[in-house]
Amino acid sequence: MASLLDPTARGRVILVGAGPGDPGLLTVRAVEALKAADVVVHDGLVDPRVIALAPPAAQRISVAKQRARHTLPQDAINALIIAHVKTGSVVVRLKGGDPFVFGRGGEEVEAVRAAGLPVEVIPGVSAALGCAAEAMLPLTHRDYSSAVSFVAGQCKGLSEQNWSGLAGQGRTLVIYMGVATADAIAEKLIADGVAPDMPVAVLERGTLDGARALRTLLTDIGPMVKRERVQSPAIIVVGEVVSLSDAEDRLGHWARRAHSIHGTVA
Structure with missing residues (x-):
């Protein structure tokens, strides 16, 4: 079967992972898709340099989402994509990170398929990995650590999520969208038996200008987020792997940025 990136094929959707921010982390296939786009429907956190890879004549539509406020609900985004495809356009749905890691890519694929339209997915470097x-x-x-889990700190509310066994000795937990609920996250994990002194890292604006890597202990994660005025996008990493920065002295740039629970420079 021919790839949907075939320039002679019209009226299709290509879901593209834009990665964590740095355009240099785009896949070659993602760049090819952007160059073929007639319409780019993009998230708010996608770097403008990535969007600029689309042809100048391509229509650019932002569907930026913020906590508790969406420019368009998901159903409307689905309808927007489908409407443009039905005109014969090549629609690139550009998503931060990877489309299938907390990007609602699965919902959009389902909607496009239900409309009887062709769709392709190009993976991206997820925020956690980047x-x-x-x-x-x-x-x-x-x-x-022999296991790693990914969870969302806001998805459907913390009370509805079961994180038992995901964090602790020998395991790493990566939390997306958790900055605003950092205090509740710490309480939840400690109640589940995770040690209050478990090392934690907050990776803010990873791969972008102004990136920070902040370390503390689990019990201090909420106060540190406030103290350091951490802003999204940021991910939280919980686990013993965070301590490797001290053990192997490989994170020299953290020494200028990190703040420990004791208020000393790490």
Whole structure:
């Protein structure tokens, strides 16, 4: 079957992962898709340099979402994409990170398929992988963690999520969209048995200008977020792997940015 990136094929959707921010982390296939776009429907956090890769004549439509306020609800975004495809346009749905990691890509694929239209998905570097790599923070390690889990700090509310067993000794937990609920996250994990002194990292604006990697202990995550005025986009990493920055002295740039629970520079 021919790829949907075939320039002779009209009227299709290409879901593209834009990665965590830095345009250099786009896949070659993502760049090819952008160059073929007639319409780019993009998230608010996608770097403008990525959007600029589309042809100058391509229509650019922002469907930016913020906490508790969406420019368009998901059903309206689905309808917007489908309407443009039906005109014969090549629609690139550009999403931060990877479309299938807290990007609602699955919902959009379902909607496009239900409309009887062709769709392709081009994966991207997820925020967790991109930000951790920049900070040289391994999410798994033979001596510290044999499992890693990804959860959303706001998705459907913390009370409806079961995180039991996802964090603790030998495990790493990565929390997306958790800055605004950092206090509740700490309470939830400690109630589930995670040690209050478990190392935690907050990776803010990973791969972008102004990126920060902040470390503390689980019990201090909420106060640190307030103290350091952490803003989204940011991810939280909970686990013993965070301590590797001290053990192996590989995160030298953290020494200028990190703040420990004791208020000393890490």
